[in-house]
Amino acid sequence: MGILEGISKLKEGLSRTREGLVGTVARVLLGRPVIDEAMLEELEEILIASDVGAGLSAEVIESIRSRVKEEGKADSGGLLPMLKEEIGRQLSAGSHDSNGDAFSLPEARPYVILIVGVNGVGKTTTIGKLAHVYAAQGRRVLIAAADTFRAAAHEQLEICSGAQLISQQQGADPAAVAFDAVMAARSRSADVVIIDTAGRLHTKVNLMEELKKIRRVVSRHDPAFPNEVLLVIDASTGQNGLHQARQFASAVGVTGVVLTKLDGTARGGIVLAIVRELKIPVKFIGVGESIDDLQVFDRNAFVEALFAP
Ligand SMILES: Nc1nc2c(ncn2[C@@H]2O[C@H](COP(=O)(O)OP(=O)(O)OP(=O)(O)O)[C@@H](O)[C@H]2O)c(=O)[nH]1
Numbered sequence: 001m002g003i004l005e006g007i008s009k010l011k012e013g014l015s016r017t018r019e020g021l022v023g024t025v026a027r028v029l030l031g032r033p034v035i036d037e038a039m040l041e042e043l044e045e046i047l048i049a050s051d052v053g054a055g056l057s058a059e060v061i062e063s064i065r066s067r068v069k070e071e072g073k074a075d076s077g078g079l080l081p082m083l084k085e086e087i088g089r090q091l092s093a094g095s096h097d098s099n100g101d102a103f104s105l106p107e108a109r110p111y112v113i114l115i116v117g118v119n120g121v122g123k124t125t126t127i128g129k130l131a132h133v134y135a136a137q138g139r140r141v142l143i144a145a146a147d148t149f150r151a152a153a154h155e156q157l158e159i160c161s162g163a164q165l166i167s168q169q170q171g172a173d174p175a176a177v178a179f180d181a182v183m184a185a186r187s188r189s190a191d192v193v194i195i196d197t198a199g200r201l202h203t204k205v206n207l208m209e210e211l212k213k214i215r216r217v218v219s220r221h222d223p224a225f226p227n228e229v230l231l232v233i234d235a236s237t238g239q240n241g242l243h244q245a246r247q248f249a250s251a252v253g254v255t256g257v258v259l260t261k262l263d264g265t266a267r268g269g270i271v272l273a274i275v276r277e278l279k280i281p282v283k284f285i286g287v288g289e290s291i292d293d294l295q296v297f298d299r300n301a302f303v304e305a306l307f308a309p
């Protein structure tokens with residue numbers, strides 16, 4: 001996908017959030033030329049409704065309030081540009097480093113990526129998209145169907161073009177599938193192994209314990225494995241996503257977040273909450289259901305798309 005196409009997909013994917021946030025603010029400003037306290041309070045409510053989070057919303061508003069006071073910027077026409085700057089500032093304050101090349105794989109071979117997240121957030125879909133990107137780069141991609149509780153996951157993954165699938169019968173031990181996949185990757189000199197896991201278990205086994213076991217068993221090949229643990233969060237689940245993230249992070253050590261379904265929600269403000277409150281970088285965002293709807297998260301592109309005309 002070209003850069004321009006990527007930007008227009010991002011704009012399109014964020015259209016509901018843009019309408020909910022920027023569109024609502026624009027309507028609040030109509031016929032009110034001067035920024036006043038009531039307007040700032042309405043703005044705060046709009047931010048909260050976009051899932052920015054109460055504390056962070058208050059922080060953004062406080063910053064705008066003091067700029068209005070100190071810089072004498074009371075013209076309401078300046079409110080959206082100030083909001084854009086504040087959101088950009090919050091995102092850079094929380095971002096660790098630039099994600100510009102997150103689709104390029106580090107040197108380790110095979111590079112082992114473990115995908116985790118609760119039921120239905122988009123793990124398997126994201127794996128299909130990631131596999132597609134890596135395969136298009138000419139990488140040998142292997143997918144481990146360690147979600148052995150679900151027969152359909154198998155079929156879902158088989159349609160991923162360009163990747164080889166390692167699976168076992170339904171009900172097999174997920175950690176064994178993951179172990180075998182890494183072994184196969186080593187013998188076939190694969191570049192990347194992506195391990196799909198279940199979001200909910202239909203047995204008495206606790207999900208976190210199962211994921212810890214997968215992690216442990218995979219690391220027997222090499223203590224560096226898995227090289228990456230990506231937590232998939234559904235943007236429309238709101239603040240609950242933050243709660244999930246803390247649980248997964250303490251159980252399996254998450255190295256990056258994939259935020260999916262941004263296209264399906266008006267509450268994309270969750271990106272801010274995640275970037276600021278979790279000490280985990282957002283690596284990718286999902287902006288649609290098709291195979292090329294996964295993007296590297298770029299805070300500048302995100303802010304530009306959110307405030308695009
Ligand atoms: N609109 C939209 N839909 C998405 C996105 N990512 C995933 N989905 C949809 O979300 C639904 C669930 O996706 P799956 O990939 O099966 O989710 P999962 O996490 O693997 O689910 P379990 O295996 O049941 O835990 C599917 O209908 C996907 O098409 C996205 O970025 N945007």
Ligand SMILES: [Mg+2]
Binds near residue numbers: 147
């Ligand atoms: Mg799945």
